[in-house]
Amino acid sequence: MSVFKDARGQHVNSYYAATIGDAPEYPTLHEDIEAQVCIVGGGFAGMSAAIELAENGVKVVLLEAVKMGWAASGRNGGQIIGDWRYGYDQLQKQFGTDTAKMFATFSEEGKNIIYDRAQKFNIDPDFKKGYLAVAMNKSHTAHFDDYLAQAEKWNYPHKRRIISQQDIKQYVNSEAYIGGVLDEGNGHFHPLKMAIGEARAAASLGVRIFEHSPVIKIEGGDEPTVATAHGKVKAKQVIIAGNCYLEKAAPALEKKIMPAGTYVIATEPLGEARAQSLIPQGQAVCDMRHILDYFRITKDQRLLFGGKTIYSGKDPKDIGKVMFKDMLKVFPQLAGVKIDYAWGGHIDLAVNRMPHMGEYQENVTFVQGFSGHGVVATHIAGRVLAEKAMGNSERFNVWNQIKHHTFPGGTLLRKPGYLAGSSLFYMRDKWDALKG
Ligand SMILES: Cc1cc2nc3c(=O)[nH]c(=O)nc-3n(C[C@H](O)[C@H](O)[C@H](O)COP(=O)(O)OP(=O)(O)OC[C@H]3O[C@@H](n4cnc5c(N)ncnc54)[C@H](O)[C@@H]3O)c2cc1C
Structure with missing residues (x-):
């Protein structure tokens, strides 16, 4: 191949x-x-x-x-994130309570495998605990209460709490966000x-x-x-x-499945103070759009910033340039910073x-x-x-x-079909942003 x-x-x-x-x-x-x-x-x-x-x-x-x-x-972005695209309520409705509980167990067990295996085999992949899902508009903040309620209902064993608009900059120093949900059970590492x-x-x-x-x-x-x-x-x-x-x-x-490209950049080392000024407590961060940005600080104090979902099979000509532009929308204070690495990879999207x-x-x-x-x-x-x-x-x-x-149209026609679908996701993100 x-x-x-x-x-x-x-x-x-x-x-x-x-x-x-x-x-x-x-x-x-x-x-x-x-x-x-x-x-x-x-x-x-x-x-x-x-x-x-x-x-x-x-x-x-x-x-x-x-x-x-x-x-x-x-x-990948190195974000160690639990849960599934289907919520546990949805799994319960479709397959019953035992299946929903089993998937809640899978999620925690998956995380534990990573931590236990690292310890058992002496692997040091720069673990850092903490994850923040950040909201960019009201359609995102509307889900906050549900996240907390779901965690309680399905016995999530870690702390999850809402970060208000007033406090969000203590976590991510950007004007792009109006709140978030902090999850102490997720985290990040060097994959x-x-x-x-x-x-x-x-x-x-x-x-x-x-x-x-x-x-x-x-x-x-x-x-x-x-x-x-x-x-x-x-x-x-x-x-x-x-x-x-x-x-x-x-x-x-x-x-x-539908292969889709997603892309990541790593800045030059920013030094501890500057890196901390961006994400003061060092969590992994993801925004709540359909086509989202994900970022975090590495052990050597770089910002690692990922995003985009491209279905055409063609990578951007200059991944560094395209992702730098996206990064500046979140952190304009990084204008002038050097990008040391830019790369991409494929994700295997299932219809559901x-x-x-x-x-x-x-x-x-x-x-x-x-x-x-x-x-x-x-x-x-x-x-x-x-x-x-x-x-x-x-x-x-x-x-x-x-x-x-199966993707409509099989392997030949799935791309045009999905391109239409992804434009819909893009439009939905835009529409949510316009509504504020
Ligand atoms: C840029 C990027 C960012 C991401 N960020 C995150 C994130 O932050 N958090 C998260 O949870 N997920 C993230 N993901 C998704 C996550 O990385 C993947 O879901 C996961 O790593 C998939 O693992 P895998 O073992 O299924 O596949 P892969 O890691 O893709 O491994 C499949 C392997 O199979 C091999 N292979 C395929 N065909 C053959 C063949 N015919 N013969 C022999 N070998 C073959 C390939 O060479 C490859 O090494 C991201 C993905 C990408 C690309």
Whole structure:
């Protein structure tokens, strides 16, 4: 696939890749081998499944097309955010109270996997607790009471509180916001440090990792096989966790998601005082629009600012310039600051924006569709897929109840259709802004 060839076996040039130190190299698959479980994809979802399985004594092979953490898992905004696109009330209404409770548990469990695993395997990914969802207009603040009520109703175990218009600048020093909801249970981290740490952890547990090994064919059955150009893996079970890069390796999955580009910049180091003047308490911040900005301060005091959602498949010609303009709308005081890194990545949007888990073929399962909100969700999804591979389908079946539609028009026409849809989101954001 050309996107893998274009990568030239390297992580993208990002702030993250520049600050991970040494990343181990794993070999390319050049032979036919066997495993109990073969995993396709070395992002958070695939690695999480691999670690769970290996911790339970299962022999695992993981095939990654480029490098561990090469795609979304190693490029994202680093925001560790729980919850789902469907609210728990909606899940309760559609699937019953037990399912709603299960998803509330998944969310917290996903976060705990990240923190527990970092501690257990000595991974230091610059964790910082605290998250702020900021409002730009009244249609956003109208949801505040509901956030608090939902947290109470579904026993959210962390503090969540409203920040008034009067106080918001103590948290984000910008004229763009009129309030927010502070959540002490979410936070942020350096995702590529986490990904590299998890790859090391998996390898230390005996997982055989192969990089630079794009999978070209997956065949389910009694003994499913996974083929790359230079070797094959025969397994008892296969788990597919390839985000939006699988294409012909799993064509039926492609129709259920829409790849979209989102982009990030990192400023030069601002120094502690200046960085603190922007986000005085250092939380991760997201605004509440459909097409939103997300930002945070890094350990070395840069502003890392992300946003945009582009469906055309074409990245902006100059990501740094486009994102700098957006950053100045929030922090005009940063005019003149140098941008050291600019990069982008793809998110796998599902029609309903819920992660999609299911059975692809006999003895082959998959997860995809994290829809730009996958740092926590991938970690719990990996665990649930591992449970299924080890013969316990209970939580898999709960997840699998959520129905997923194919994008209208399939892979050919989904883009024009979605472009129309995204213009609608854009117009809704504009309309909310106009109403004030
Ligand atoms: C710029 C950006 C910002 C984001 N910000 C946030 C955020 O702040 N918070 C949040 O919660 N989420 C965020 N997300 C979303 C989040 O990063 C993803 O949902 C999550 O990392 C997806 O993990 P994954 O394991 O499913 O996929 P990926 O990390 O994309 O990994 C899939 C892997 O599979 C491999 N692969 C695919 N096809 C094949 C094949 N045929 N053979 C072998 N290997 C294959 C790919 O090379 C890739 O490494 C962001 C995403 C992007 C792109």
